[in-house]
Amino acid sequence: MALSFREALGSCLAAIPPGRVTTCGLVARTLGDVRAARSVATWILEHPDIPGAHRVVRADGRPVAPSAAGGLAREGVRLRGGRVAESRFLESLSGAAVLEDLRETQRRLAQRVEEVDDGKELGTFGGVDVAYAGDRAFAVAVRLDARTLETIETCERAVDVDFPYIPTYLAFREYPAVRAALEGLRERPDLLFVDGHGRLHPALFGFACYAGVQLDLPTVGIAKHPLAGKLVPSAPRMLGAIPVEMDGVVRGFAWTPPRASRPFYVSVGHRISLERALREAQRSTRTRYPEPLLVADRITKEERDKKNTERSASG
DNA sequence: GCGACAG
DNA sequence: ATCTTGTCGC
Numbered sequence: 001m002a003l004s005f006r007e008a009l010g011s012c013l014a015a016i017p018p019g020r021v022t023t024c025g026l027v028a029r030t031l032g033d034v035r036a037a038r039s040v041a042t043w044i045l046e047h048p049d050i051p052g053a054h055r056v057v058r059a060d061g062r063p064v065a066p067s068a069a070g071g072l073a074r075e076g077v078r079l080r081g082g083r084v085a086e087s088r089f090l091e092s093l094s095g096a097a098v099l100e101d102l103r104e105t106q107r108r109l110a111q112r113v114e115e116v117d118d119g120k121e122l123g124t125f126g127g128v129d130v131a132y133a134g135d136r137a138f139a140v141a142v143r144l145d146a147r148t149l150e151t152i153e154t155c156e157r158a159v160d161v162d163f164p165y166i167p168t169y170l171a172f173r174e175y176p177a178v179r180a181a182l183e184g185l186r187e188r189p190d191l192l193f194v195d196g197h198g199r200l201h202p203a204l205f206g207f208a209c210y211a212g213v214q215l216d217l218p219t220v221g222i223a224k225h226p227l228a229g230k231l232v233p234s235a236p237r238m239l240g241a242i243p244v245e246m247d248g249v250v251r252g253f254a255w256t257p258p259r260a261s262r263p264f265y266v267s268v269g270h271r272i273s274l275e276r277a278l279r280e281a282q283r284s285t286r287t288r289y290p291e292p293l294l295v296a297d298r299i300t301k302e303e304r305d306k307k308n309t310e311r312s313a314s315g
Numbered sequence: 316g317c318g319a320c321a322g
Numbered sequence: 323a324t325c326t327t328g329t330c331g332c
């Protein structure tokens with residue numbers, strides 16, 4: 001059965017015997033992917049009450065939790081120079097490899113991605129983005145007129161998140177909030193822009209693909225930073241954009257808008273061709289980033305700050 | 316071969 | 323993404 005991140009981490013920590021410690025890297029490998037090491041540390045820092053959290057250390061032996069010294073001392077573990085001796089480190093750990101399961105889910109769903117579109121005119125562009133305040137996610141979905149780029153409608157939803165940010169697993173953190181916001185729109189957009197990569201992903205299944213397949217909606221992935229693939233500046237440009245290849249296949253483009261200082265990355269999410277994804281991304285851009293994502297990003301931060309103010313005002 | 320890695 | 327001081331440019 002599928003375990004949540006929280007439960008899987010809990011079972012990992014419960015498997016560390018008193019008097020021993022484990023590195024973030026080993027916890028991450030046990031969860032199924034070493035690239036989650038930093039996320040494990042962040043999660044423990046932000047959830048200091050997790051049982052066993054005091055037994056997690058960095059590679060150099062420094063405990064992750066600032067208050068770990070007391071719990072370790074009660075188990076006979078002394079800190080020397082703020083570090084736990086390597087002789088205390090566990091070499092292996094048992095636990096549920098949830099990230100392996102999620103990667104398998106990505107690979108399976110990746111086969112459903114359709115990289116062709118129906119060629120129809122697009123009346124509206126959608127955009128989704130999420131801001132965070134601790135475990136609270138503030139998601140916004142917007143729908144814009146594709147010709148004028150004027151905002152037609154917006155929808156905000158706040159939901160609790162229970163999955164950390166882990167590179168290449170972004171969808172599992174953001175999708176629930178994004179879906180909730182999209183469901184509140186009166187009409188679905190003809191094409192949805194997602195803040196994150198599409199097929200430019202190690203499993204060819206970034207957040208934009210995940211959202212597209214789950215929603216059965218045409219999507220385009222837009223990202224500010226590279227994740228997978230390599231730029232090929234020597235290759236012929238497409239509409240002024242530099243191809244990004246993975247294993248010799250062009251999976252995306254890096255495009256710098258006319259007055260912008262840096263490029264953004266475009267790739268297919270679902271139900272669209274790569275060339276058209278680039279063309280629509282360019283058509284939707286007025287300044288430095290596709291307008292639907294700028295609008296969603298702005299509202300998302302306004303909502304978060306508004307809710308935070310209300311919360312502190314009411315005690 | 317290994318580490319880094321969207322938001 | 324968020325945090326956060328200082329710094330730069332319009």
